[in-house]
Amino acid sequence: MRIDIITVLPELLKSPFEASILKRSIEKGLVEVHFHNLRDYTDKSYNQIDDYQFGGGAGMVMMIEPIDKCITELKSQRNYDEVIYMTPDGSTLNQRMANSLSLVENIIILCGHYKGVDQRVRDTLITKEISIGDYVLSGGELGAAVLCDAIIRLIPGVLNNETSALTDTFQDDLLAPPVYTRPAEYKGLKVPEVLLNGNFPKIEKWREDQAYERTKQLRPDLLDND
């Protein structure tokens, strides 16, 4: 998979890709991540990429021209499955979206700033608008990092058996069951007996029951999904 991220703050975005699972997935050649500084695509003085909004009102708006130039250049080099715009008024990211995006070849992610982008960008260049939650960030960069992490860990070969995503919370619309490690007793706090006796069918059944109970208690909305 190849991910092209268009941003005015590449430096804000780089570190999540320089550690742990994301770093290893890049080193293994399973994913390529490229950063494009939007300011490299403007002819205006001071590398201006935003302007006042027509009709008046507080806040600057990102102009269509540099965004169009950058996206057009990328599209001239390869086909893209999605051109995603990170914005608080997009569809809220969930595991299902991450699963389906982990199957595509090439995506562009545009990070918004200020009051957002000129609506004509959204109308003509963007194929998907994604929010990471009902709160407003200073820009789309942190959202893009969250989206990339959620997608990349699902690409086959990125996680090994021990860290397999198949047992993750949400993967089957259930929260994950509780987990324990050594010691079996700490200050009188005991690990459930069932996990210690090596009866794997029983352990599996216990985990399923716990996942269901946890979901019913903490996220009953997930059980309503079809």
Ligand code: ADE
């Ligand atoms: N940009 C600003 N707020 C955002 C959010 N909640 N999700 C994605 N991008 C954003």
